[in-house]
Amino acid sequence: MSLKQVENVASHHSWVVGGMDCAGCANKIRTALERLPGVTDVSVSVMAESLAVSLDDEKTSRDRIERTVRKLGYSITPRDGGATCAAGGEGACCASGGQNGPAPQLGSGPRHATAASSHGAGDASVHWYGTAKGRLVILTGLLLVAAWGAEFLLPGALGSWAFILACLIGVAPIARRAFSALGAGMPFTIEMLMTVAAAGALFIGAQEEAALVVFLFAVGEVLEGVAANRARAGIRALGELVPKSALLEENGTTRKVEASQLSIGQIVVVRPGDRIPADGEIVEGIAGIDEAPVTGESVPRTKGEGEDVFAGSISTDAVIRVRVTRAAENNTIARIIRLVEEAQEARAPTERFIDRFSRYYMPAVVGLALLVAVLPPLVVGAAWDVWVYRALALLLIGCPCALVISVPASIASSLSAGARRGLLLKGGAVIEAAARADMVTFDKTGTLTVGRPVVTDIWAREGDRSTVLALAAGVEAGSSHPLAEAVLAHAETQGISFETGREARVIPGRGVEARIAGQTVFVGSPRHAQEEGVLTKDAIDRIDALEAEGKTVAVVSGSEGLSGVVAFRDEPRQDASAAMQELKALGVRAVMLTGDNARTAAAIAAHLSMEYRAELLPDDKVSAIRDLTARHTVMMVGDGINDAPALAMADVGIAMGSGTDVALESADGALLRNRILDVAGMLRLARATMANIHQNIVIALGLKAVFLVTTVLGVTGLWIAILADTGATVLVTLNALRLLGFRVERRS
The missing domain is CATH 2.70.150.10 (Calcium-transporting ATPase, cytoplasmic transduction domain A)
Structure with a gap:
């Protein structure tokens, strides 16, 4: 294969796409492009309003990609800002395109480069009436008003012709998108249903209702676009935090x-x-x-x-x-935005089920509408115009827009709300798993604890604790050992002055000694001190008590014998205890998994009122998680490289924001504020999101069930049908937007 052929096969291209309102929009573009020869790895992000493909330029050109997307009703601009931009994406429903022009990108840097001309669907500075959807609403509204005026002023059939003209002009861009989708292998779209319904209404003489239906459809699209942009606004605001x-x-x-x-x-x-x-x-x-x-x-x-x-x-x-x-x-902001963008493409199991359901649901509705149109006239001699009219209304009622958008709208709002509060979850599948979690396992060091030891106790044989601290600090001066740093930090905090030791040397496995004020001072393990006969009975009792509390003890002694002991411990985070209380209130078990010794683990676990498993190597943590996931839905919270395998094994892996890049990459989410308390907040948000999704599904299916019955019975007509469909979509979207204001803190 020649170099030129290799370049053609591996050619990657990206665009900014304006007008996408939900996951259905992305699916429509993806389906159309995957049918083109030489097009692979199609990636469409609704949140970033972006399109990326791998393209064999000898089989399909960039121009063909742009023409295909534009025909579906979306605007498209190359990432480099150089080539063409659609004169105006016409907009569509949840399964179609939208407002005019590309949107400013959410992130910064090359991957998030903003197109040269960015005044579109995602641009907060463009009002609804400046978009293609808005212009269609204004046009169809004016045509409808003009038709009513003509019907009132003009004699005979001229008024009816005005409604026919208003309907044809308004439905033309919708029909164009419908047939573009049909050519791309998608016959069952809302545009096609609208086109068939409008044409059928004109055929049976319901021209006034046909024109009204087209207008209401356009209004519904504008409302959906506005709602979708609100869902993006929280993430877009993150991108604007970094100064220019x-x-x-x-x-x-x-x-x-x-x-x-x-x-x-x-x-x-x-x-x-x-x-x-x-x-x-x-x-x-x-x-x-x-x-x-x-x-x-x-x-x-x-x-x-x-x-x-x-x-x-x-x-x-x-x-x-x-x-x-x-x-x-x-940077941090760009990484947050990237995580949210990627999360948008990771669909929840519920969303995938609804997508599969919709593939069968739409043909079933069309088939039912055909039966309603032909069976009563053929079987019992009913009037054709009555039953065709009812079948057309049934088509509009049957549109699955509200159902399809019910999950992604809630997920998008949840991701935005979480990101603004320092909670990152990588997609709908993660949110769904987190909502089911009934156990949270925690790494200890750096997760439940602050990750560095501090001095907790000082005991002096003769009661002078400042002397003990000064001697210990003098010996440890200049050392980078964590315990030495803890001693020096504590001495500084207490305002203790000390003489820096000379001739310092490390005694491997035992401790450190140095010359201070003419005597040799030792700081090290109690076992070595006991072997040297330095420890008194009181000192031994005190050391045993401190070690029982999970603390590390160092003995300080000099030429004159024992001076005292210093105890250290990696203390729990300030909010750790409150976090365990909140998890308990949520009905979630908390378990600590640590490589530390059992005595230390038991002391920390008792202090936090949680279960524990101690002395675990990284492989042991994975085995523990595997064992627990057999009986529970487990969320794992950790921060280190050694936590990465366990984070990947758990049903949901959450990394602390201060953790390593490996932990952050392998995890399903992150706590940017490094607060254990936010674990409970994340679970509350996930549960609220799933409750919101279930509410949306009930709204979407419930309204359709009611109006399907009333339509077949002849109670509701065409304009009520489209109003019900649009109303359900708007209700679902508005309900999803409630999550943007969700408070992750526990309500008192």
Whole structure:
């Protein structure tokens, strides 16, 4: 194979697509493009309003892709912003296209490049009347009013012709999309049903109702588009958190540059009140950092040199210098948006079932409508015009739009609500599994605990605890061992001054010793101290009591004998206990899985009122999760590389936002605020989402069941039928949008 052939086979292209309102829109585009020769790996994102394909350019050209999408009623613009843009996507229902022009993209960087001309479906600055859907509503409305005026003013049949003209002009773009979908192998679309219903109504002389039906259909599409854009607004707002410009420091001077052009390692200056333009590390200054825009945490955190900061967070009270640690396309905001976009494409089992159901439901409705149209006239001699009219109304009632949109609308709202509150779930399948979870397993270190030891107790043989701390700090000065850092941090907090030890040396497996004030001071294991005969009975009793509480103990002794002991423990997070209480209130069991020793695990578990399994290697954690998932729906929460296998094995794996990239990638979601309390909030959101989905399904099927019966009985007509269908779709969407305001905190 030649190099040119390889390039053709592996050619990748992407576009911005305007006018998609739900997963049905994506499915319509995907189905049409997959029928084209040489087109593979079709990826359509409703949330990002994007299209990407792998294309054999010798079989299908980019222009053909664009023509196909445009015929379906959508606007399309190449990612590079250079080529054609549809003059106006006509818009469609839940299974069709929409408003004019592409939408600004949600993220930043190359993958989320904004098209050159972006005034479309997703652009909040464009009012509904500036879109193709809006223009169709205005046109059909004016035509309907003109027809009523003509019927009143003009004699005889001229008024009827005005309604016929209004109907034909209004239904023309709908029919064009219907036949484009038919050519792409999709005969059962709402556009086709609308076209058949309008044509049939004209055929039996119901021209006034035909024109009214077309107008109501257009109104319904506008409402669906507005509702879909509201669902996107929360995620789009995230993309706007990152400032467009940054103050780059070079050679002692600063200059303004585009934030998207910042490179790793560059230094930026952030003034009080400014948003931080990139993920980075503070290299100079101390400031209160408001992370609420990113994580939802309401209280600013004081951060100084060496601490990480997120793009989009705000320096509240001081100037800081920040070293960029992530490129724009990979910063925290961009990663959140990417996760949500990808989550939109991961469909829930309920959604997949409804899609399969709709494939059979639509032909069944069409078949039933045909029977209603022909059987009564043929069997009992009923009037053809009456039963054809009822069959046409049945077609409109039978449209599955509300049912198809019921799940993705709720999922989109849930993902948006969660992302704004620091809760990321990667798709509908994850939400559905989380809603069923009846057990949550936690890693200990760095998840339930803060991940670093702190000094918890100091015992002095003669009661002078500050002397014990000063001796320990002097020996540990300059060491990077976690316990040494804990001693030094505690001494600083307590304001204890100490003499730095000299001639320090490590005694492998035992501890550290150094010369302080003319004596050799030892800090190390109780076992070594006992072997040396240093420990007293009181000291041994105290050490046993501290170790029973799951604490690590170090003995401090000098030439004059025992000085005292220092106890350490990786303490539980402040919200861990409250989190366990909330999980219990939700009827969810909490289990700690840890590689730590059983005594420490038991102490932490008792403090938090939870179950535990201790001394587990990474493989043991996987085995434990496998055992638990046989009897429960298990959510696993962890943060480290060693947690990645267990996160992948669990029904739902959730990574702490401060965790490793491996944990974040292998997990099904993340807690950006690093709060254990948010686990309960995530479960509440997932359960509320599934309840919302079930409500939507009842609304969609319930209304259809009622109006199917009333239509066959002749109680409701064409315009009521389309009003009922549009009304059901709007009700379902509005109900889904309620999730945008869902409070994940426990209500008192």
